[in-house]
Amino acid sequence: MSIRMLPGMASAEAGPTYARVKGEGVDTTHGAILYLEDISVSFDGFKAINKLSLDISVGELRCIIGPNGAGKTTMMDVITGKTRPTSGTAWFGQTMNLATMTEAQIAHAGIGRKFQRPTVFEQHTVFDNLELAMKMDKRVAPTLFARLTSEQAGKIEAVLRLIRLNGHEARPAGLLSHGQKQWLEIGMLLMQEPQLILLDEPVAGMSDAETARTAELLNELRGKHSIMVVEHDMGFVTEIARQGIVTVLHEGSVLAQGRMDEVQADERVIEVYLGR
Numbered sequence: 001m002s003i004r005m006l007p008g009m010a011s012a013e014a015g016p017t018y019a020r021v022k023g024e025g026v027d028t029t030h031g032a033i034l035y036l037e038d039i040s041v042s043f044d045g046f047k048a049i050n051k052l053s054l055d056i057s058v059g060e061l062r063c064i065i066g067p068n069g070a071g072k073t074t075m076m077d078v079i080t081g082k083t084r085p086t087s088g089t090a091w092f093g094q095t096m097n098l099a100t101m102t103e104a105q106i107a108h109a110g111i112g113r114k115f116q117r118p119t120v121f122e123q124h125t126v127f128d129n130l131e132l133a134m135k136m137d138k139r140v141a142p143t144l145f146a147r148l149t150s151e152q153a154g155k156i157e158a159v160l161r162l163i164r165l166n167g168h169e170a171r172p173a174g175l176l177s178h179g180q181k182q183w184l185e186i187g188m189l190l191m192q193e194p195q196l197i198l199l200d201e202p203v204a205g206m207s208d209a210e211t212a213r214t215a216e217l218l219n220e221l222r223g224k225h226s227i228m229v230v231e232h233d234m235g236f237v238t239e240i241a242r243q244g245i246v247t248v249l250h251e252g253s254v255l256a257q258g259r260m261d262e263v264q265a266d267e268r269v270i271e272v273y274l275g276r
């Protein structure tokens with residue numbers, strides 16, 4: 001991460017920002033869950049994001065790639081309300097203007113983000129982590145110590161299978177491998193049923209086998225959730241992009257967009273990656 005901190009800024013890794021509840025009232029009648037229009041972000045006059053426009057369709061798995069410093073993290077910070085755009089607009093569905101919402105309101109509306117570094121509750125078991133994530137929903141907080149309904153238990157079971165941690169549910173999360181912790185955190189996001197999931201470098205630090213399993217996991221989520229994945233690992237991106245759109249960011253703008261084979265063959269993309 002090439003993030004320079006300015007006084008008063010919160011750390012990008014400050015902690016989990018889970019979407020709290022399934023988004024209600026997200027108007028996706030025109031088919032898009034997210035619209036970024038002409039977004040710019042300046043830090044002391046330096047344009048980290050420069051007139052960026054991008055939209056994500058409902059159920060799409062969009063991969064975002066780009067060299068270091070391209071503005072990928074800053075873009076996610078704008079979507080989650082951590083950084084305010086200097087100009088431009090960001091819409092969640094047709095009607096929610098993200099620029100007027102706080103980080104907590106955006107999370108509550110249904111945008112869930114997973115940071116690069118896993119932030120699971122290490123002392124708690126895998127099962128408890130998933131249960132706690134589900135019960136962070138403020139509306140059910142009074143039932144924090146109540147028994148799970150069979151529907152809730154079934155949901156946890158389904159997520160455990162999906163994240164390949166069935167059989168590990170009684171283990172303290174602190175004893176999991178790095179990859180397993182990342183899957184658990186994805187599971188915790190899923191428990192909250194976000195409308196849009198943002199994953200920041202999900203396979204960073206994973207073994208090849210863990211990376212392959214993460215690709216399988218994301219392929220299983222395809223079509224069921226709207227997901228934006230920022231990743232440097234091109235093999236992984238190729239696995240999950242399939243025939244979908246890959247967006248290449250460079251100097252804060254969209255440099256190229258298309259299928260993975262198309263963007264990989266694009267001279268401008270080759271140039272920024274190889275620095276020719």
Ligand SMILES: Nc1ncnc2c1ncn2[C@@H]1O[C@H](COP(=O)(O)OP(=O)(O)OP(=O)(O)O)[C@@H](O)[C@H]1O
Nearest residue numbers: 001002003004006043048068069070071072073074
């Ligand atoms: N808080 C900040 N203050 C000043 N400059 C910043 C700040 N955050 C990011 N930048 C700069 O903005 C540019 C974009 O950074 P950003 O972290 O969004 O890029 P990135 O594409 O996520 O890079 P990487 O792949 O290395 O994580 C970089 O030049 C970075 O140094």
